[in-house]
Amino acid sequence: MAGDMNFTRENAECFLIEEAEMLDELRLEEWLKLFTSDGLYWIPIDETMSTNETVSIVRDDALRREERVFHLLKTRFPAQSPRSRTLHSISSVRVRPKVDGQVVVVSNQTIHEVRTGDYRQSGLGEMHTIVARMEHLLVLSSDGPKIVEKKVLLLDRDMPLGNLTFLI
Amino acid sequence: MTETRTASSPQVAPMAGSSGLVLEEAHKFRVHTRAYNDRAVFDAEMRNIFDRVWIFVGHTSEIPNPGDYKTSYIGMQPVIVVRADNGDVNVLVNRCVHRGAVVCRELRGNAQQFECPYHGWVYQNDGKLVAIPHAKEAGGYSEHFDKPAGLYKVPKVDMFRGLIFACMDPNVVPLDEFLGRAKLLLERRFNLSPSGEIVFRSRPFVSRYKGNWKFQAENIVDDYHFVFTHTAFIDLQAKYGDATGNFGLHPGGSASEMRKSRYRGNVWGVDQGHGILDAPALSPESFLNGRFGDYYKAIQDKVGAEEFKWVVGRGIGCIFPNLGIIHQQIRTWRPIAPDLTEVTIYPFELKGAPGEFNQGMLHAQERFYAPSGHGAPDDVEMFASNQHGLEGHAVDWLLLERGVDTDEKQPNGDYRGQPSSEACQRSYWRQWNRLMTKSAGA
Ligand code: FES
Ligand SMILES: [Fe+2]
Numbered sequence: 001m002a003g004d005m006n007f008t009r010e011n012a013e014c015f016l017i018e019e020a021e022m023l024d025e026l027r028l029e030e031w032l033k034l035f036t037s038d039g040l041y042w043i044p045i046d047e048t049m050s051t052n053e054t055v056s057i058v059r060d061d062a063l064r065r066e067e068r069v070f071h072l073l074k075t076r077f078p079a080q081s082p083r084s085r086t087l088h089s090i091s092s093v094r095v096r097p098k099v100d101g102q103v104v105v106v107s108n109q110t111i112h113e114v115r116t117g118d119y120r121q122s123g124l125g126e127m128h129t130i131v132a133r134m135e136h137l138l139v140l141s142s143d144g145p146k147i148v149e150k151k152v153l154l155l156d157r158d159m160p161l162g163n164l165t166f167l168i
Numbered sequence: 169m170t171e172t173r174t175a176s177s178p179q180v181a182p183m184a185g186s187s188g189l190v191l192e193e194a195h196k197f198r199v200h201t202r203a204y205n206d207r208a209v210f211d212a213e214m215r216n217i218f219d220r221v222w223i224f225v226g227h228t229s230e231i232p233n234p235g236d237y238k239t240s241y242i243g244m245q246p247v248i249v250v251r252a253d254n255g256d257v258n259v260l261v262n263r264c265v266h267r268g269a270v271v272c273r274e275l276r277g278n279a280q281q282f283e284c285p286y287h288g289w290v291y292q293n294d295g296k297l298v299a300i301p302h303a304k305e306a307g308g309y310s311e312h313f314d315k316p317a318g319l320y321k322v323p324k325v326d327m328f329r330g331l332i333f334a335c336m337d338p339n340v341v342p343l344d345e346f347l348g349r350a351k352l353l354l355e356r357r358f359n360l361s362p363s364g365e366i367v368f369r370s371r372p373f374v375s376r377y378k379g380n381w382k383f384q385a386e387n388i389v390d391d392y393h394f395v396f397t398h399t400a401f402i403d404l405q406a407k408y409g410d411a412t413g414n415f416g417l418h419p420g421g422s423a424s425e426m427r428k429s430r431y432r433g434n435v436w437g438v439d440q441g442h443g444i445l446d447a448p449a450l451s452p453e454s455f456l457n458g459r460f461g462d463y464y465k466a467i468q469d470k471v472g473a474e475e476f477k478w479v480v481g482r483g484i485g486c487i488f489p490n491l492g493i494i495h496q497q498i499r500t501w502r503p504i505a506p507d508l509t510e511v512t513i514y515p516f517e518l519k520g521a522p523g524e525f526n527q528g529m530l531h532a533q534e535r536f537y538a539p540s541g542h543g544a545p546d547d548v549e550m551f552a553s554n555q556h557g558l559e560g561h562a563v564d565w566l567l568l569e570r571g572v573d574t575d576e577k578q579p580n581g582d583y584r585g586q587p588s589s590e591a592c593q594r595s596y597w598r599q600w601n602r603l604m605t606k607s608a609g610a
Contacts, residue, residue, distance in 0.1 A: 043540065045371040052527045054370040055515050055534040064535070067404055067412045071542055075400035078553070079545035122378050122556040123549065160376040160510055163549065164540040 007140055012095045012105040015145055016136070020088035020109075023167045028069040031167070032062075036139060036146045041065055043152040043168065057157065057164065072166070079165040082117030082124065086166055098137075102148065105136040111168060128162060131155040190601040191565065197572050197594050198565040201558045204380040209604075210506040217489050217603050218243030221441075222326070222333040222346050224491040224500060225249050225259055227514070229330060229367045230276065235293055238276040241502050242334060247322060248272050248282070249332060252294040257327070259334040260295040261320035271319070282319075295319040329358050330365060331491075331498070349582060350442045353485045356478050357493055359471055361518035362463075368498075370530055373513040375539050379551035381490065381503035382600075384511055387547055388492040388499065389443035389484055389592040391430040392570065395423050397550055401542050402426055415532035417495055431587040433482055435571075439581030441488030441599025443592025448477035455480045460525050486592060488599055496529040497537070507555050511548065513537050568593045 022031040035041070041064075043057040051059055060068060072080065089110045096104040111130040119125025133153045138145040152168050154161075189200040189209070202209055225240040226249045237250035239262060246262035248271075264271050264284040271282040271291065281298065282291045290299035297318040303309050324335040326343040328351065333343055344351065358364050377384075387393065395402060405414065406421050420426040433447020449455065452473070455464040468476040484494045492499040496518070502510040515533045517526040536543035571589020578584060585591025 045373075049371065052523065052530075055373065055530050055538065057373075057538050058540050059531065059534060063408070064412050067408050067542075070407065071400060071404055075403045077400035077542075077546050078397060078549040122552045158371060158374075160374045161539040162375065163545050164538075165545045168540075 007095060007097070007103050007138075007145070009093055009095050011145075012103075012107075013090070013093050015138070016090050016093060016105065016107055016109075016134075020090060024086050024088055026073070028073060028167065032065055032069055034147050035062065035065065035150075036148050037062055039147050040149045041147075042149060043154065043157070043164075045158050047151070047153060047157075057154070057161070058152075058168075068167070077165075079163050082115055084113050084115050084163075084166045086111055086113045101140045103138050103140065103145075105138060107134050107136075108132075109134050113166065115163075123163070130164075130168060132168065185605060187601050187604040189604070190597050192594075192598070195569065195573060197567075197569040197590070197597075199568055199597055201561070201564055201566065203600075204382060204566075205506050205555065205558050207506055210503065212604060213503070214243040214245075217600065218245070218503075219336040220340065220603060221337075221488060222324075222335045222340065222343055223489075224331060224487070224498075225334050226332045227330050227366070227368045227498070227516075228257070228327065228332060229365075229369070231257065233278065235278040235280055236276075237272070237279060237293070239272055239274065242322065242336060243503065245336075246270060247334070248319075249334075250279075250293050256294070257325055257332055258294055259322040259325050259332075260291075260318075261322065263320070264289055265297070265316040265319065291319050295321050329354055346440055347487070348440050348442065348580075349436055349438045349444060350440075350485055350487050353444050353446060353483050354493065356446075356475075356481075357483050358518075359475075359479050360467060360521070362466060362470070362520035365519040366498075366516040367519050368514050368516055370515045370517070372515070373537055373539065373544070374510065375544070375548060376504075376508065376510045377548035377551050378507050379509060379548070379553075379555035380506055381501050381509040382596075383551035383554055384499075384501040384509060384547075385486050385488075385490065385492075385596060386568075386593045387551070388494060389435075389445055389486045390590075391435075391445060392588050392590070393547075393550075394430055395427050397546050398543055399423070400546075401536070404542055413528070413531045413535055415528040417529075417532045417536065433587060435585035435587055435589055435591045437575070437583035437585060437591040437593075437595025437598075439595065439599070441596050443486040443596055445482060445484040445592070446478070447482040449481040452477050452480060460522060463522055463525065486596065488596060495533060496526075497533055509551070511544075513544070568597065 019034060041058060041060040045056055046054055090107050092108040094106050109132050113128045115124040117124045135151040136147055137149040139148050189203040191198040223242045226238050230238050231251045234251055234253045237248050240247050240249050248260045248262045250258055252258055262270050262272055266287055266289050269284050269286040271284045279293055281293055288301040292298050295318040297316055322334045322336060323338040324340055326333055328343055358366050402423050409421060419429045436444040471479055486492050490501045496516055498514045500512050504510060515530050535541055568590045571586050574586045575591050576584045583591050583595055
């Protein structure tokens with residue numbers, strides 16, 4: 001309980017900025033370590049439905065996150081050849097304390113994404129904007145906050161989506 | 169019907185009985201670039217294909233109760249698929265007969281009536297026009313007014329095992345006849361449910377790509393591309409196997425095993441334009457002795473040991489012109505422009521199957537088919553890339569003649585191809601060509 005009282009908005013902003021930098025700089029092995037071992041990275045299509053009843057855009061436990069990072073860093077596939085560049089912008093950060101040393105950090109994030117390569121080609125060199133409300137459920141431990149759940153509510157989550165084969 | 173401008177192309181001399189865009193002769197099968205990127209061809213397709221054949225518009229489980237509706241499309245034509253109070257399913261053109269506004273703006277819902285937001289005309293949920301506001305005001309409608317009956321009702325609606333099809337042509341062949349060999353495929357997929365029924369419950373995956381809609385039609389039954397386009401996915405399978413939730417969807421842990429599991433069984437090019445890849449399971453015992461053995465055993469008792477091999481075997485289909493079935497999903501691809509297509513993937517549940525089975529299937533498909541998944545984004549990336557490649561005009565024709573010399577034509581007009589051949593794609597284009605050609609003289 002004491003821990004979450006001390007977790008200020010500035011602490012939350014620092015955490016989100018560091019996470020975003022890892023994603024934008026493709027330091028994804030480091031990003032994996034931000035999660036608890038039973039943590040979840042979740043991008044729902046319909047957050048009001050049980051994940052037993054509907055598919056999500058992403059619903060990654062630890063192994064699926066590891067697989068996703070392996071896929072991005074160690075294999076070649078058309079949707080990321082050439083690769084995307086991303087830039088996260090974070091705003092409206094608020095901290096909502098919960099019990100048991102947990103806090104929810106809510107933020108509004110805008111991610112700009114562009115594929116590199118021959119920018120004259122279809123799909124490359126076009127700036128895409130991804131807009132999301134994020135909710136990071138964090139557990140505050142002695143070695144810093146860890147993500148129990150990262151929930152990304154895309155503004156257009158139940159609408160036609162383009163290539164999202166990078167981390168958001 | 170409308171005249172088509174395909175025949176008057178300056179670059180392609182039309183052959184007798186052909187749109188001029190599909191070339192079939194000994195050892196050859198080619199499709200012209202313009203079939204994919206010409207606006208005039210696209211406009212002709214909307215009338216000559218989408219107005220003439222059965223088009224999938226929804227599933228009965230999406231509209232179980234009176235008044236339930238979903239909006240859908242027949243080509244560029246917006247429609248409302250709605251269950252009337254008497255239980256009938258009607259497909260209504262989503263366009264006010266007054267001055268054209270769209271009367272329903274929601275994806276799905278329940279309504280007793282649809283009220284046009286422009287001047288307030290009201291239609292019952294079976295389409296009947298029931299109110300015209302201020303009709304008798306000065307300047308209103310006189311007794312000579314030829315009052316429309318209501319929203320335009322698509323003349324033909326029929327169902328196959330819960331799949332709702334509609335057709336704009338009242339003289340279309342019966343749905344059964346249109347489906348042909350694809351009926352057996354659908355039956356086998358759905359017979360994996362103890363009651364033979366599927367349910368659309370999950371939200372669909374929806375994506376768009378900047379490419380022609382027929383690239384998706386060709387691709388869903390294309391075994392040739394898998395080990396190349398999805399080579400990274402094969403790496404994932406080799407490393408993670410079923411641990412990340414593959415759920416048996418993509419058998420094989422190496423490129424050679426994956427190729428083997430794909431390059432076997434039947435490849436059917438169906439005369440009506442459909443393509444089918446199917447094969448019986450190599451070891452039905454693995455299902456009967458596995459985690460869901462009791463469930464599989466009950467299915468086997470019901471359908472018999474021989475048929476069971478097919479029910480749990482491979483079965484993938486492209487149903488002309490824009491419906492697909494693969495794994496535990498129904499897929500549609502909606503043309504928006506010659507170079508813009510929307511793909512909707514509906515992962516379905518098997519009614520009566522164990523909850524964990526259906527959930528396993530949902531999460532396995534999520535891994536491959538989501539817009540962030542490890543498979544489908546690579547396919548649509550290729551379709552956009554195809555379209556870009558077609559923008560120049562140095563090369564005219566696309567080659568779809570892989571395996572053409574080993575195709576065996578059946579008495580009913582279907583072709584049986586060898587695994588990895590492009591027999592499915594050829595039958596699709598033959599049907600496309602027939603429809604696009606007939607219209608030229610009609
Ligand atoms: S356009 Fe619908 S009432 Fe006028
Ligand atoms: Fe594919």
